[in-house]
Amino acid sequence: MLLFDVLFYVFIAIVAIQIIYYGFIFGKFASVKQKKTSAKNQPVSVIICAKNEAENLKTNLPSILSQAYLSFEVVLINDNSSDDTLQVMQAFSKDHENIKIVNVKPIEAFWGNKKYALTLGIKAAKYNTLLFTDADCRPTSKHWISKMSERFDSQKTLVLGYGPYQKIKGSLLNLLIRFETFMTAVQYFSYALLGQTYMAVGRNLAYRKELFFEANGFMDHMKVLSGDDDLFVNQVASKKNTAICIAKQSFTESVPKHTFSEWFLQKRRHVSTASHYKLKHKVLLALFYCSQFLFWGLSIILLIVLHQWQIVVGLISLRFIVQYTTLYSAAAKLKEKDLILFVPFLELFLITFQFFIFIKNLSSKPQHWK
Incomplete structure (x- = not known):
């Protein structure tokens, strides 16, 4: 039981991190109202x-x-x-x-x-x-x-x-x-x-x-x-x-x-480039990905063993409410609202997809831009 107690408290911390990202960081874009500007006609x-x-x-x-x-x-x-x-x-x-x-x-x-x-x-x-x-x-x-x-x-x-x-x-x-x-x-x-x-x-x-x-x-x-x-x-x-x-x-x-293999190669190139970002940006991006990965992993484990399951369900619900609220507003700005219904499935697949890209890039690097 001690192990599950530790995982439970880690899960609480992970949910808090996810709420900070979706509620405060990404919420910055979700709530922005871009001011109108006049045409400048610069060449x-x-x-x-x-x-x-x-x-x-x-x-x-x-x-x-x-x-x-x-x-x-x-x-x-x-x-x-x-x-x-x-x-x-x-x-x-x-x-x-x-x-x-x-x-x-x-x-x-x-x-x-x-x-x-x-x-x-x-x-x-x-x-x-x-x-x-x-x-x-x-x-x-x-x-x-x-x-x-x-x-x-x-x-x-x-x-x-x-x-x-x-x-x-x-x-x-x-x-x-x-x-x-x-x-x-x-x-x-x-x-x-x-x-x-x-x-x-x-x-x-x-x-x-x-x-x-x-x-x-x-x-x-x-x-x-x-x-x-x-x-x-x-x-x-x-x-x-x-x-x-x-x-x-x-x-x-x-x-x-048009194919998963073409997309996989394209994303491998993008991920390999990200390794050259400034350290603070790599930390912020890595923390978000790790918190996503751990949120799903710990949610599944704690629900399977029914450890503090009422609280776990409540925290999962809170995280999804914050996530959906932010992403719906962001999707409305970017004309992508049809994606919101599928967010849990798409997010879980993307996390898995990115994990395999990371593993693949450890052994080899994609070559040439075309």
């Missing part, structure tokens, strides 16, 4: 780095080129593609004067490194305000550039946006991918609002060109093949220079992976 360079993305460019470039914005250019970076990516870019450029093409040839020192290609694109950009997305993404409205650029001011030189994945009816994998993306966004938006910005997604990210050069670009982590978005943000973000944009018209939507 913007939209930057897209593409490697073997010919078909995606044909599909998504029109929605970028048709943005309702006064002054913008589109910098298309062909990162040594082996398909018709360059030819597609050139075809679009014949009809659009605001397209600039950067054709990157591989060099031995930076073979397969997206950051090298992006650096060349950033240097070629005409304007100081840079807005990034991927070739497999499309803005959900004609006001994407406008809404993202509105968040800049004299102090805010870094803007974090949201990049959801398309909804596919009847797909379990789609639910899992969208839930993981949603939870990641809740975390990075919440920490940004608390002045502890640790990451962003390159599908929808903006910053000043001067910020890039002041940080010496990607040089501090150039040898890490991924992380052109999150590692750079982890390096340069501060409480004063970071803003978030959660207007529905500012979202970019991507096509999700």
